[in-house]
Structure formats: C-alpha cells, structure tokens
Amino acid sequence: MSKCLVAGCRSTNRSEGITLHRFPKDKTELEVWSSNLNVNVSAVRDRSLVCSTHFRESDFVHTPNGSYILAT
Numbered sequence: 277m278s279k280c281l282v283a284g285c286r287s288t289n290r291s292e293g294i295t296l297h298r299f300p301k302d303k304t305e306l307e308v309w310s311s312n313l314n315v316n317v318s319a320v321r322d323r324s325l326v327c328s329t330h331f332r333e334s335d336f337v338h339t340p341n342g343s344y345i346l347a348t
C-alpha cells in the first residue's frame with residue numbers, strides 16, 4: 277500500500293477521493309515542493325508520494341500526462 281510522505285498525513289492510495297503523486301525529479305522543483313509541504317528534502321526517495329490534499333489549484337497546474345507541477 278502506498279502512503280503519503282507528509283508527517284501526520286494518513287492518506288493512502290486506498291483513501292476515498294485521494295490521489296498520490298510522485299515528487300518532481302528536478303532538484304529545484306523538489307526543493308520548492310519540500311518547503312511547501314514541510315517535508316525534509318533528504319526524506320524524499322524515488323518512490324516517495326504526496327497526496328492530493330496538500331495541493332491547491334492556485335499553487336499547482338495539471339500537466340497533460342496527469343501529474344502536478346508547481347505554477348511559477
């Protein structure tokens with residue numbers, strides 16, 4: 277079962293209405309995500325996931341492949 281990395285968050289891939297997202301591979305983007313999500317960059321692994329509850333439409337945009345990126 278996949279789980280959200282954010283401390284205190286109990287969302288999993290089985291949670292109703294929740295989607296899980298990979299962190300960006302780009303280091304700069306990753307650092308922005310980490311600070312927005314209050315997650316330590318060093319805790320982020322290749323397969324780490326963050327759930328959709330931490331995103332706001334105003335902060336992130338959907339890409340055609342279905343992932344989220346930060347709107348800069």
Ligand SMILES: [Zn+2]
Nearest residue numbers: 280285287327
């Ligand atoms: Zn979460």
